[in-house]
Amino acid sequence: xxxxxxxxxxxITKTGKRIxxxxxxxxxxxxxxxxxxxxxxxxxxIYYSFDVKDINKGExxxxxxxxxxAQAKFSLSLESAIPNQTALYFCATSDTDYQxxxxxxxxxxxxx
Amino acid sequence: GESVGLHLPTLSVQEGDNSIINCAYSNxxxxxxxxxxxxxGKGPQFIIDIxxxxxxxxxxxxxxxxxxxxxxxxxxxxxxxxxxxxxxxCAENIIGTYKYIFGTGTRLKVxx
Numbered sequence: 001x002x003x004x005x006x007x008x009x010x011x012i013t014k015t016g017k018r019i020x021x022x023x024x025x026x027x028x029x030x031x032x033x034x035x036x037x038x039x040x041x042x043x044x045x046i047y048y049s050f051d052v053k054d055i056n057k058g059e060x061x062x063x064x065x066x067x068x069x070a071q072a073k074f075s076l077s078l079e080s081a082i083p084n085q086t087a088l089y090f091c092a093t094s095d096t097d098y099q100x101x102x103x104x105x106x107x108x109x110x111x112x
Numbered sequence: 113g114e115s116v117g118l119h120l121p122t123l124s125v126q127e128g129d130n131s132i133i134n135c136a137y138s139n140x141x142x143x144x145x146x147x148x149x150x151x152x153g154k155g156p157q158f159i160i161d162i163x164x165x166x167x168x169x170x171x172x173x174x175x176x177x178x179x180x181x182x183x184x185x186x187x188x189x190x191x192x193x194x195x196x197x198x199x200x201x202c203a204e205n206i207i208g209t210y211k212y213i214f215g216t217g218t219r220l221k222v223x224x
Contacts, residue, residue, distance in 0.1 A: 040216060050210070098207060
């Protein structure tokens with residue numbers, strides 16, 4: 001969905017490095033989410049935010065942090081990357097209830 | 113890359129035939145359901161959704177059926193085309209909560 005843009009698209013880095021993944025959206029949605037996707041598993045929620053002043057942990061938030069800089073921007077940080085954080089990361093937005101989430105094209109992150 | 117799609121159940125159909133992809137959802141309290149399509153290297157793309165007060169909803173070439181008695185959701189694709197080849201997964205949500213539960217997906221292969 002071109003309305004949700006993630007950068008970078010690919011990143012290879014080393015254990016212990018700090019990494020930031022960025023997400024911006026032009027859909028005007030208040031709700032934003034970060035997920036990770038691993039082979040054979042469904043998307044798992046890392047963090048979510050329902051407006052600029054609202055940040056909440058998801059089911060797998062350990063080792064991650066987020067910042068909601070504006071309605072349109074939601075970034076995910078790995079403070080000290082470890083190999084088991086190698087995954088596909090997706091940002092998503094949604095509007096109100098009974099509306100689907102809209103996803104970016106993801107960041108493929110490899111930690112060596 | 114195809115790393116997300118490893119070890120998924122696969123449905124192979126002839127071009128022009130109808131496809132049926134099934135999903136067993138987990139929570140009887142879920143009241144909103146979504147089907148997504150994910151192509152290689154891309155984020156999940158919304159296909160169709162349905163609320164729990166309905167048992168069928170039709171879109172362009174796609175139909176979603178909901179059976180709340182057995183917690184089952186299906187996606188029917190009419191006249192399957194090569195461009196339909198992708199991983200399909202369902203998601204469920206309890207309205208008013210942040211939590212979307214995603215299935216692991218089914219790979220659809222369209223044979224020429």
